[in-house]
Amino acid sequence: MTLRIYNTLSREKEPFSTLQPGVVHMYVCGPTVYDKAHVGHAMSALVFDMVRRYLTFKGYRVIHAMNFTDVDDKIINRSHELSEDPFALAERYINEFLQLMQELGVLPATYYPRVSEVIPQIIAMVKGLQEEGFAYEVEGSVYFRVRRFPAYGKLSGRKMEDALSGTRITSSEGKEDINDFALWKAAKPGEPSWASPWGKGRPGWHIECSAMCYYYLGEQIDIHGGGNDLIFPHHENEIAQTEAFTGKLFARYWMHNGMLQLRGEKMSKSVGNLITIDAFLAEHEADVLRMIVLSSHYRKPLAFGEQVIADNERALARLRSALRPGRGQVQSGTAVNALHAQMDATRAGFEAAMDDDFNSAGALGNLFNLVKAINAARDAGVSSEILGTGQDMLRSLAGVLGLRLATSANDHEADAGPFIDLLLSLRQLLRGQKQYALADQLRDDLTRLGVVVEDSAAGSSWRWAA
RNA sequence: GGCGACGUAGCCAAGUGGUAAGGCAAGGGUCUGCAAAACCCCGAUCGCCGGUUCAAAUCCGGCCGUCGCCUCCA
Incomplete structure (x- = not known):
């Protein structure tokens, strides 16, 4: 069976293939570490954890990089508020984030690059872009010349002229074109900065990901992921920078998860409808959050709230209900045959669903059918040994989704x-x-x-x- | 205003041409001293209108509604 992945670039599901046989290079945009992570961040991490686990299940070796943005306006502002060194602050939130990921059962990435660790590489890239005419300097800052890159807008479907009709763009800061964006920002007093050919300064928001991706995974990668709020401008700009720099296609598949919604709105700091991951974990099991994420398709908006949490808590309990031991001795007959038939159907149905752009909700449906068959078999007196073959399959397929069905008895x-x-x-x-x-x-x-x-x-x- | 996504039973949610998976909740039943669990039974013609087709939730067009991006954002 062939895996198909929806590619934001083409707006279609495409058969999946890799640049290098058997190896997937995947880059996922991680958080800017200036505050506690919320369940929306967790959703993204869980979605790409599922992707990674399934690719592994399909036999690929997955090389996975997730970055931390540790040089940024928000971090700098926060460090001033708290009178804390910006790097210490970032370090604190990075450690917290990694700890939370572990609690959520998210597999560690192969690489966790940070902006502050790739400054020389960023400078080299910006310099290369400038030498080729894709960038220009204005008073110590360097901007990307969008008009030099005709493919600009291919990911988001935006035309450069559209920006002009928008009402929210205010100043152009001496840029040649309103669409141009900063690759390098001249230093301001009280900010972390690094020496560069353009004087002291720090990287712009988008170049970091291009540089980290380039230096950790190579000039071309298979999958680039992130939340769909990053499509524009972040990923659009990443494409422009990297492809202008290398002259090659950057990422073959662009995957974007939908936004988690609380009370009908995107969960975000500005709306003020945040639930932090640690607050969630204080009251609920990690796998409940994973169930919520898996129960809907990753590209769709995810409804979140008390009702959904409670529903999925019970759904998780139902999955586990199948793991209880049998009490009978039946070794053969219609009950056993029915279980085996459902095992075959579940195995095939699970993979077919996941092959179709990671349809985890459909895959879960197949798991629930197996749960029903196992429980029915138990009620019919089927022995623990035979029940166990179905339970092993349930555990193993649930594991592909990252669900740990074992109850947490210490x-x-x-x-x-x-x-x-x-x-x-x-x-x-x-x-x-x-x-x-x-x-x-x-x-x-x-x-x-x-x-x-x-x-x-x-x-x-x-x-x-x- | 521009770009994009979505709209399936009380709630959540699969299904992209042949008359609708699954979970939660509600109701009925089996089992049980009771309870719980499990099992069995039970619910929708798919936002609205029109079109294509032998056949559409599924394709096309229009409308209505919700959400996201266009400024930081997973």
Whole structure:
């Protein structure tokens, strides 16, 4: 089966192939580290984590770079507010971000380049662009000459003339053209700056990604990703810089995730409808957020809110319900055949869905069908061994999506197991003597401690509440 | 104003030509001392209008609505 990916560049799904056989070079735009990351940032990270995991599942080796923008106006402003060194501040938020990614189960990138580490490379690139006439200097700043790059606008579908009709562009800062953008900014007092052929200064916003991508992954890459709010101007400008510099196609596939919405609006600092990742994780499991992201297509806007969180918490519990052991001994027959048939259907359906531009919602639907089949088989008395083959498949496919289905019982809780078993056998004696009031109280008490007790014809069982 | 995306049952959400996956919620049932869990049953003709076609949620056109970008943004 062939993977197809929607390419923002062509606005179509295209068959996926790589520049180098079996290897995917992927660059994803990371955050500007001037504040706590919110669940919208997490969505982007989770989407591309899914992409990466699936590519790996398909047999590719994925070389994945995600940058940190640690030189930026917002960071500088923040450092002045807090009287903290801008690099220390950035370092703090980078470490926090990496920690949160780990908690979310996002696989570490191969490279985490930072702007501050590639200043010489950035200068070399800007200089190269200037020598070729793609850039010019104005009072210590260097701008990209958009008119020298006719393909400008190919990603966003924008025409340069459109900018003129906009009402929000105010000053042109001595630029030749209103569409030109800064590659290098002359230093202002109180800002971090580096020596350059144009005097002291710092990089513009877009050149950093071009430079980091170029030096870490090469002049051409397979996948370039990020939020769809970056299409213009950020990615458009990246294309202009890199392709002007190399004379080659920059990225073959441009992937953009939709925005996470809270109360019908994009979650963003300016709107003030933020939920930080750590605030979310304080109340919910990491995989709940992943379920929310997976339950919708990555390119669509993602509805977020209490209702959605609660729904997905239960959906996750349902996925896990299939992992409970069987109690019967049935080894063959219609129940077993039905399970095997659904396993085949799920394996094929899962891959077909994911091959279609990472349709994770469709893939999840296939997983739920397997859940139903496993549970039905258990109810029909199918043995734990046979149930286990279906459960292994469920675990493995869920793992491709990055879901960890194991409940989070820690060592301390594991130690309690034998004692809970003891209490349950005691309760079984009470039930045998129809001492239901006492038995129910014991069950209620255990529930309060996070232990769910379930009675069935075959006896009682318990598990930690999700 | 320009560019782009979206509009499927109470909510979330797949499905891009042959009469609508899945999850959550609600209702009915099986099981059970009760409860819980699980299982079974139960719901939409796909924003509106027109067109193409033997056949459209799915293609084309128009309209309405929502959202994103055009300034920092995952």
